[in-house]
Amino acid sequence: MSPTATSVTIDQARLSAEIEALAQISDTPYPSVTRVLFTEADMKARAWLKLRYAEAGLAVREDSIGNTYVRWAGTDLSAAPVGTGSHTDAIPNAGRFDGVVGVLGGLEAIRALQRAGFKPRRSIELVMFTAEEPTRFGPGCVGSRIMAGTMSPEKIMALRDKDGLSLDQARAAAGYSGSVASAQLPKNYYSAFVELHIEQGYRLERAGLPIGVVTAIAAPATLRVQLTGEGGHAGAVLMPDRHDPVLAASEIMLAVDRTARGTGNVNSVATCGLVQVLPGAVNSIPRDVTLTIDVRDIELARRDGMLAEIRQTARASAEKFGVGFSDEVLNADAPATCAPEILAAIHAACDELGLRYQDMTSRAYHDSLFMALICPTSMIFVPSKGGFSHRPDEFTKSEEIVDGVRVLSATLARLAG
Numbered sequence: 001m002s003p004t005a006t007s008v009t010i011d012q013a014r015l016s017a018e019i020e021a022l023a024q025i026s027d028t029p030y031p032s033v034t035r036v037l038f039t040e041a042d043m044k045a046r047a048w049l050k051l052r053y054a055e056a057g058l059a060v061r062e063d064s065i066g067n068t069y070v071r072w073a074g075t076d077l078s079a080a081p082v083g084t085g086s087h088t089d090a091i092p093n094a095g096r097f098d099g100v101v102g103v104l105g106g107l108e109a110i111r112a113l114q115r116a117g118f119k120p121r122r123s124i125e126l127v128m129f130t131a132e133e134p135t136r137f138g139p140g141c142v143g144s145r146i147m148a149g150t151m152s153p154e155k156i157m158a159l160r161d162k163d164g165l166s167l168d169q170a171r172a173a174a175g176y177s178g179s180v181a182s183a184q185l186p187k188n189y190y191s192a193f194v195e196l197h198i199e200q201g202y203r204l205e206r207a208g209l210p211i212g213v214v215t216a217i218a219a220p221a222t223l224r225v226q227l228t229g230e231g232g233h234a235g236a237v238l239m240p241d242r243h244d245p246v247l248a249a250s251e252i253m254l255a256v257d258r259t260a261r262g263t264g265n266v267n268s269v270a271t272c273g274l275v276q277v278l279p280g281a282v283n284s285i286p287r288d289v290t291l292t293i294d295v296r297d298i299e300l301a302r303r304d305g306m307l308a309e310i311r312q313t314a315r316a317s318a319e320k321f322g323v324g325f326s327d328e329v330l331n332a333d334a335p336a337t338c339a340p341e342i343l344a345a346i347h348a349a350c351d352e353l354g355l356r357y358q359d360m361t362s363r364a365y366h367d368s369l370f371m372a373l374i375c376p377t378s379m380i381f382v383p384s385k386g387g388f389s390h391r392p393d394e395f396t397k398s399e400e401i402v403d404g405v406r407v408l409s410a411t412l413a414r415l416a417g
């Protein structure tokens with residue numbers, strides 16, 4: 001029996017309670033959420049989620065780096081499944097909705113379809129991607145990169161955290177083993193992929209719309225700049241004898257901002273979000289400064305132009321202040337174009353439910369950026385209060401999340417029917 005979208009009811013109270021419960025599993029006090037890859041909080045959250053999947057009677061498997069696949073078997077097991085899902089890792093002092101809405105919302109969409117007596121022809125698979133956030137190892141979306149085969153397992157496994165631990169060692173400590181290459185999915189493993197996510201911007205709220213349908217996902221790049229001086233005693237070394245890398249770093253950070261504003265396009269953004277100064281003592285002249293810079297645009301050529309300009313400026317600043325320079329592009333991904341047939345399915349679900357929507361780009365990146373490389377993909381956005389995200393005051397109303405889950409469940413029914 002195929003339920004009509006309007007006959008599927010979402011258990012709002014249960015979903016809200018689950019979002020709030022998951023928010024408590026964090027290394028920072030509520031409402032701030034910190035859940036960095038393979039930390040105790042991340043592992044506790046994974047264990048908590050597995051109990052929720054089991055309650056729904058769903059089969060769970062994890063791959064060699066911790067991507068979690070939660071399958072609702074369809075009547076035709078030979079047909080490629082429909083995928084949905086997102087992430088539950090969180091950067092330091094983040095909010096409780098980023099990623100979580102797509103995992104718990106995806107789970108509730110499946111439970112609601114089960115309650116409505118829907119029997120999917122294609123299996124429906126909820127994915128919890130490992131390491132969507134770049135916090136611990138540099139590039140973001142490590143789990144979906146490996147699934148899509150866009151970064152070699154060797155390169156990913158050699159990534160190191162700030163303590164020098166490799167991703168390979170970290171996954172082993174978390175209990176994951178086996179060949180990393182085995183985590184790669186064959187092309188078209190999924191017939192379709194749809195991710196529910198908060199917008200992390202203010203366009204839906206300002207337009208007064210409950211739903212966004214994502215047509216493209218911006219291209220992220222991450223640049224790491226290393227500046228090296230001589231250090232020394234902050235009192236004894238006279239100014240003419242100093243080679244202080246903080247001075248070059250200051251010029252570079254201003255240039256990052258100037259470069260993004262300089263393209264004249266609203267989609268160009270760049271941030272120096274991470275500044276490490278060693279030895280980090282007030283009475284010691286900085287010796288090593290590391291800048292980690294995030295550069296994005298919806299258009300690849302403009303993004304690459306910004307990246308090249310920032311690298312050139314950084315090198316010139318280092319020379320000007322007489323400090324050592326090296327840089328490394330940690331990732332420079334292409335933007336994703338979402339599939340028209342998935343957009344059409346989401347549009348039809350919104351129309352069936354009488355929910356207004358707008359097509360829009362995603363300026364944040366998501367695992368869907370990589371899923372779009374291996375199957376037809378799109379995303380459903382729900383509003384973010386004030387456009388805030390990656391902050392403890394990130395907020396989306398419970399009824400707005402329910403609207404997103406209703407659209408997701410109707411879309412999944414359409415794609416899996």
Ligand code: HGY
Nearest residue numbers: 132133140363364365
């Ligand atoms: O940074 C991003 O766009 C995502 O939230 N990780």
Ligand code: MN
Nearest residue numbers: 091098133390
């Ligand atoms: Mn995020």
Ligand code: MN
Nearest residue numbers: 098099132366
């Ligand atoms: Mn996210």
